[in-house]
Amino acid sequence: CSKLPDYIHDELRHFITKWTPLVAAYFNPYVQVTISEQSDEQFRRNELFDDISAYLTDKCAGGARRLKAELGKDGKLPEITLDDDVHVTDDHQGARVWWYASNKGPSYRSPGPVVSLFPYDTEPRLFRAVFHKRHRRVMLDDYLPGALEKGRGLIATMARERRLFTNHRPGNRSTWCHVPFEHPATFDKLAMDPDHKKEITDDLEAFMDGKQYYSDVGKAWKRGYLLHGPPGTGKSTLISAMANKLKYDVYDLDLTSVKNNAELRKLFIETKGKSIIVIEDIDAIEVDLAGNRKVADKKGAGGSCCDPLDPNKDDGSKVTLSGLLSFVDGLWSASGGERVIIFTTNRVDMLDPALTRRGRMDMHIEMSYCRFGAFKVLAKNYLKVEDHDLFDEIRQLLDDTDTSPADVAHNLMPKCKKRRRDDSDRSSSDVARMDADTSLAGLVETLKKARRESVTAPAAVKL
Numbered sequence: 001c002s003k004l005p006d007y008i009h010d011e012l013r014h015f016i017t018k019w020t021p022l023v024a025a026y027f028n029p030y031v032q033v034t035i036s037e038q039s040d041e042q043f044r045r046n047e048l049f050d051d052i053s054a055y056l057t058d059k060c061a062g063g064a065r066r067l068k069a070e071l072g073k074d075g076k077l078p079e080i081t082l083d084d085d086v087h088v089t090d091d092h093q094g095a096r097v098w099w100y101a102s103n104k105g106p107s108y109r110s111p112g113p114v115v116s117l118f119p120y121d122t123e124p125r126l127f128r129a130v131f132h133k134r135h136r137r138v139m140l141d142d143y144l145p146g147a148l149e150k151g152r153g154l155i156a157t158m159a160r161e162r163r164l165f166t167n168h169r170p171g172n173r174s175t176w177c178h179v180p181f182e183h184p185a186t187f188d189k190l191a192m193d194p195d196h197k198k199e200i201t202d203d204l205e206a207f208m209d210g211k212q213y214y215s216d217v218g219k220a221w222k223r224g225y226l227l228h229g230p231p232g233t234g235k236s237t238l239i240s241a242m243a244n245k246l247k248y249d250v251y252d253l254d255l256t257s258v259k260n261n262a263e264l265r266k267l268f269i270e271t272k273g274k275s276i277i278v279i280e281d282i283d284a285i286e287v288d289l290a291g292n293r294k295v296a297d298k299k300g301a302g303g304s305c306c307d308p309l310d311p312n313k314d315d316g317s318k319v320t321l322s323g324l325l326s327f328v329d330g331l332w333s334a335s336g337g338e339r340v341i342i343f344t345t346n347r348v349d350m351l352d353p354a355l356t357r358r359g360r361m362d363m364h365i366e367m368s369y370c371r372f373g374a375f376k377v378l379a380k381n382y383l384k385v386e387d388h389d390l391f392d393e394i395r396q397l398l399d400d401t402d403t404s405p406a407d408v409a410h411n412l413m414p415k416c417k418k419r420r421r422d423d424s425d426r427s428s429s430d431v432a433r434m435d436a437d438t439s440l441a442g443l444v445e446t447l448k449k450a451r452r453e454s455v456t457a458p459a460a461v462k463l
């Protein structure tokens, strides 16, 4: 062999390099199907990954040697799923399939005939099915679609724990992390004008049932709400009530830790459907049409040195108004569907008109100071009282002062009172009535004080 001329060596090496994998593939009797967590479309999470995960956990967890336990939805019973890097087997019509769950992307591609639904080299987690090639048809046409469908059904029927996401930057990469969403706010408990409340709930219901309508009129299935009003008027509480009504996840987007438009787009695309995306205190960030942004005076004049919105940085390192708008109603906004986008602000007049114009934010909701209708809801929530001798006086005082529902609620909270000795002889309803009397009398005093002070300082007075 060493006597062969160099050019024959080269030819031989070329031949071996080219044909060995193909020959190996030809003789490899197994087929692999890879389902990665990351879809082939950039950024988008692959929903098949969740489907197959649910299916395998349900079907095969009993036979797996390594399982993972996480706290369940009720906070008590653990939720058991397959651990990463684990093998399980499944049988279908006499054919066997070996499933492999991995938390790392494949370091090399098998030379075998790989059918990869989502062929990524660097996906973080994947499931891989391996089966004999003589079962190829039954596996691809029958087993896999059936397994995915069962998994999807399982996810749908599981009482899905809803989540509250927020974005953060571990290292140089912006990503979402989450905790269970457990805010108990509901529309029943929300103190606001009943007609106004009904308008909002009707709008949400129309949105929920509007899939066909949105498709018929050629609009993306999403809705934008701008919540504005003074501090403590219930903007955050309303968002929680909306999330509970819609049964959606909430993504609380902190714009100040988003580096640029590309990162904003990535975060947006990583959100799932049936979600509310919230940007709170949008007025705290000044946005102008030229794309220059800085943190407004409210958060420190001119922004800090590590502010990712620093206007001195070049365009590639900023979130611009146009970036924000494409997130709200541009081409990108349509991806995923069934999304609600909410901006909140205490100073609607400070916002760029491009951001607030009708059509962009479908509904502007003003959260206002506490008037008598809203007060009655709070009195019922906090004191279980629907009528009282002091109500007329309170109605008048609420009309005369600009008091936020948060301040009224604070006055209605049970104070840490030392029970009198003779309380033990009274029924619980008598004690509750006395507590209500005390709280309402305290509220009257506080409102009177606020009215006196408002004469000298006409602006809203904090109690």
Ligand SMILES: Nc1ncnc2c1ncn2[C@@H]1O[C@H](COP(=O)(O)OP(=O)(O)OP(=O)(O)O)[C@@H](O)[C@H]1O
Pocket: 189, 190, 191, 192, 229, 230, 231, 232, 233, 234, 235, 236, 237, 238, 346, 367, 404, 405, 406, 407, 409
């Ligand atoms: N309309 C309301 N109905 C019921 N509770 C309310 C209402 N407004 C305020 N509260 C009570 O006051 C607290 C503060 O309200 P919330 O955080 O929702 O106000 P906000 O308008 O979002 O305030 P900020 O603008 O300062 O963020 C809530 O925890 C809630 O208990």
